[in-house]
Amino acid sequence: MADAQDRSAFAALFEHFAPRINAFLQRQGSDPAQAEEVVQETMVNVWRKASLFDPARASASTWVFTIARNLRIDMIRKASRPEPDMMDPAFVPDADPPPEEIIVRNQTAGRLKDAVAKLPQAQQDVLRLAFFEEKAHPQVAEELDIPLGTVKSRIRLAFKSIRSEFGDPS
């Protein structure tokens, strides 16, 4: 039985995320009834999996995004999403990150926001379409009225800037 404090924290999460997941799904083309079903299932999963959430690895909104994404594939597209399993003996773990990297990870969400906000508008548009429109890249090219090669190079450039913002080798 959940205690009252957890419930009121969850109610606050619901107020924040449910209307946003709803908007996100409808933007991706789900009808309102389908979207509402996926929102409900997402929020129930957020509640049940709350103990698995690790703020050092991802921000809350990133974590909620991945849950909604997977449920949408499952419930609306009726498909499975293959994913790696970090408990699998064949899984190759990341080398132990040095302590400063852990501190850096805690700031990932804020830094990523800054990094994306700094991208040229054209690169931001390409990223937004990849998430919202679920279009093959030739169609993204058509929509933005640019050649396909340009879509690909904008995606590459966007992540090159994001990586350099995080000091990753590119």
Added chain:
Amino acid sequence: MSIHHHPSEELLLDYAAGALGEAWSLAVATHLALCPACRRTVGRMEAVGGKLLDDIAPQPLTDSARDAVMARLDEPVGKPESIAPAAPAGGSVPHLPRPLRDYVGGDTDAVAWRRLGLGAYQALILTGDDNVTARLLRIPAGKPVPTHTHNGLELTLVLCGAFSDATGHYGRGDLQEADENLEHRPHATPEEDCICLAVTDAPLRFSSFAARMVQPFIGI
């Protein structure tokens, strides 16, 4: 182990956004199991998804939707998700990482190989994608695959052994993304048989007449 050939960022972005079909995703996810660097990239892409979720103009739900969720919080939770197919005894590392091992139903010793000719074998892998074919290929050590090009996109992920062609050397975890612009004659390296996961949305186009003749019979 070090991986030199990675999926393109377009492919990783579609996987992160949830827009990539199941068979392509199987190749990408199995690469991710072996490649910490690409997992970091996908994590950043998912964070872009999180940011878009934060920034979107909210669209309120009905009150009944909220009540329905709150009412479900005390529901007993069902059994945990699927258990991994047993790893080989003795703590050795499986050749096939999850999720591929789940699709095959076991490691390489569980694969129902069918002869392709020239010493090569294949085993089809069923996914929910009707228009995209996923298969395991086993190319004998030191042997070539006849010169071919592609009518569409082909992803090849090496799981055992290695192959090389004019574009480079591909070992465990390396992923080659090939399209109609690449004509190649991949060669398994001599040390051991090369086992790959190959995902493609169109038949290969072999250059030689003999290979084209047998193609309808071997279904590749």
